[in-house]
Amino acid sequence: MKFAYRFSNLLGAVYRQGNLNFSQDGNAVISPVGNRVSVFDLKNNTSETLPVSTTKNITCVGLSPDRHLAIVVDEDGAALLVSLITRAVLHHFHFHKPVNSIRFSPDGRKFVVTKENVALMYHAPGKQREFNAFVLDKSYYGPYDETTCIDWTDDSKCFVVGSKDMSTWVFGAERWANLIYYSLGGHKDVIVGCFFEKDSLDLYTVSQDGTLCVWESDTELDGLVLMKSRDKPKPSRPGEEEGDEEERLEGEEGEVIRGKAEAPKGKNTKNVRYKHFFNKEGDFNNLTAAAYHKPTHILVTGFASGIFHLHELPEFNLIHSLSISDQRIASVAINSSGDWIGFGCSGMGQLLVWEWQSESYVFKQQGHFNNMASLAYSPDGQYVVTGGDDGKVKVWNTNSGLCFVTFTEHTSSITNVTFTSSGFVIVSASLDGTVRAFDLHRYRNFRTFTSPRPAQFSSLAVDKSGELVSAGAQDSFEIFLWSMQTGRLLEVLGGHEGPVSCLCFSPVQSILASASWDRTVRLWDMLDSWQVKETLSLTSDGLSVTYRPDGQELAVATLNGEISFWNPHTATQTGSVAGRHDLEMGRKETDKITAKQSAKGKSFTSLCYSADGESILAGGQSKFVCIYNIKEQMLMKKFEISCNLSFDAMEEFLDRRKMTEFGSLALVDEGAGDGEGVNISLPGVKKGDMSSRHFKPEIRVSSLRFSPTGRSWAATTTEGLLVYSLDGSMVFDPYDLDLDVTPASIRKQLRLQEWASAIVLAFRLNEKALKQEVLETVPHEQIPVICGSLPDIYVEKLLGFVAASLEKSGHLQFYMTWAQSLLMLHGQNLKNRSATFTCAPTEPWHPNSNQVHYCKCVCSVYRCDFNMYNIRYAVALSKQRGVKRAAEEDERREEEEEEEKDGDDGDDGLSEEMSEASIGDAEMVL
Incomplete structure (x- = not known):
């Protein structure tokens, strides 16, 4: 992996x-x-x-x-x-x-x-x-x-x-x-x-x-x-x-x-x-942000009440007024044409773009108001659902990175969210005592599951078929089972002696695993009268439990910082990882003990297996996310999810320069941190109001999930939903794909030395590593022959790939040979396809200018202006060399003329003889 x-x-x-x-x-x-x-x-x-x-x-x-x-x-x-x-x-x-x-x-x-x-x-x-x-x-x-x-x-x-x-x-x-x-x-x-x-x-x-x-x-x-x-x-x-105060930086x-x-x-x-x-x-309606568009003379002003005005200056005519939020507008911006106005509301984390002429939203996004609590990938990996402490369930598109639907039916914090196996139903559990199911076709809440007695649900799981919905309560220590089809309560499972922290269904069997603070993991058989099949004894309180994708192994995170692995069929422990030292907690500003002592009480709170089941991803109350190899039981890599010192518990040691005899200066609260101030401050207060509440959030990871493809993973953190991937762009983007286009068939064509066929198949499969392997296998003397036999559509794709490789590859001459051959053989066709490759109409297309047009092709492929500077530098350098060469030529000619002049003065007869001989030689040459 x-x-x-x-x-x-x-x-x-x-x-x-x-x-x-x-x-x-x-x-x-x-x-x-x-x-x-x-x-x-x-x-x-x-x-x-x-x-x-x-x-x-x-x-x-x-x-x-x-x-x-x-x-x-x-x-x-x-x-x-x-x-x-x-x-x-x-x-x-x-x-x-x-x-x-x-x-x-x-x-x-x-x-x-x-x-x-x-x-x-x-x-x-x-x-x-x-x-x-x-x-x-x-x-x-x-x-x-x-x-x-x-x-x-x-x-x-x-x-x-x-x-x-x-x-x-x-x-x-x-x-x-x-x-x-x-x-x-x-x-x-x-x-x-x-x-x-x-x-x-x-x-x-x-x-x-x-x-x-x-x-x-x-x-x-x-x-x-x-x-x-x-x-x-x-x-x-x-x-x-006297009295001048000036600060000069080093x-x-x-x-x-x-x-x-x-x-x-x-x-x-x-x-x-x-x-x-x-x-x-009123006093709350203070003007907080303003922007002015000079060409259209429009002034936009935002207020603390969430209202904004559009005025035409200098007459001060009111064009438009609208209330977009109930929070303070912190920033206003206008685009170059003056049609779109951007608003930022820091209180709710909103970003709005308003088109004032049509009076409609161009863009409207809002993040979770408080921390995110849980996330889940859809089975196809295109969507991510998140639940937050603000009681909202949001669904995000992984390709665009934007939220396209928000469900607000819950009235309290969301503790867990998950997709069903179909990918069209989202199930969420909340502290408001309800479990709700949402339909992604109609964007509505079509099922609401409740318990006979009010309970706060802290864990959630849905079986592989999508028929059974289970939720664990943190106050009554019970597990509730509902039917997705009827919405009825099927069974209440009792037996745990502490809050149920995590639930997980087996992917291959109808077995439910539940972890609890009573230091046990119980395996419930859904087909045999909801009875306990096995009970696994833990060394500490269970915080998280998850099944391996093949269902043959169980991983449990406990309060002592360990991750233990179990065989669910024999109920035996197969291994364990001590991960407390890998968390590396920082010291909070209010802590009286060191970070090393504080880390002894930290543990992993979220686990997730990789797609192949060989590794496990773990995160908790730390800024680090760890990947462990299960077979070797060792740490493979650590990811630092944030380096933002505005969060608490980021530094291992406190800054001694901020320590006073009364304690740390960080403990002195300066009031609200949004900079808006107060209208009436308390007597003697220098800045802000000491009665206002202000805190620094602590960095932590609340949930982790691998994508179904295994190419990326996501984590809900204090900073937001962070996505880490192996590739910056789409991995699988085939062109004209069929069953015969496989890596094996491409390498077979390479062994048969069918270079053109291998290149076509590689670009149809469209995997970057495979395309590079095929191109670099081709002998350099075969490049002109292969370029002449390629179809036009693959010429464009090949030229784009060569342009990308020239930016990073060390085989500069090899890829320049590809570029030169493609432009020499297909230059006229590329010139006619001006929609993709732009060439200057004032310059003739001839072989001597292929390098200039190649650079322009690179510019059009990347839309990158920096290559234009390379062109200008090359042109200036060639001109400089041309001027230098002309000066040397003039100097050499002057020296020859002086030598000839000296020879003429010494012996006129000899010079005439030599001149006649030279004329004769020239005539013979002609």
């Missing part, structure tokens, strides 16, 4: 906190989810989580204008420069303080970061080659409190910064003679958004109390005059003025601009022309 599982996707969570962004074409939403970033494709209805993660929850994301680069910043100010094309981390940086907002200039040359009361302008990475990707250009001081928002003018000459001190500051990106800085007042609350008008210095500012100010400038953007170098004042340094240098509360005299002025007020219905 292979163990090279990698993180594939994150389901069950679509938005946590931070700002939303749209892609360049406006068809995708980029949303921060915890310490990861997810991309939701609105046209193809798919989701993808980038394989990058920060050390803490993400607070803000800044995208370059071309949407190729993203700067992701977490709660501590640690930043990652991420390529959205290659999905790779390009650079690490630390701002040393929490960052409130980040914004690139429209020309992509600069970006501004606001932290505390300072705005820092950096040179954007990628525009020039630097050892450090983040080079500080200028530091702008002006506000007296934390900065909140940023906006740039369209020509990137100026930017504006809003602050919590109710002031707005306009700064020049360069040293303009008539605009260095400008301070704007007039608001009575925190500035939420500030926006420049299109191609103008006119400004809109929005504050938290629902006030909109329209500012007009008497200077146009074209009227800004660059200050001469001799007029530039010297940058101030620490200690020059290795950074930049010009410091300090603004005063009043505007410079004699400079351009801004005046408030209009002041508008949003309708308020």
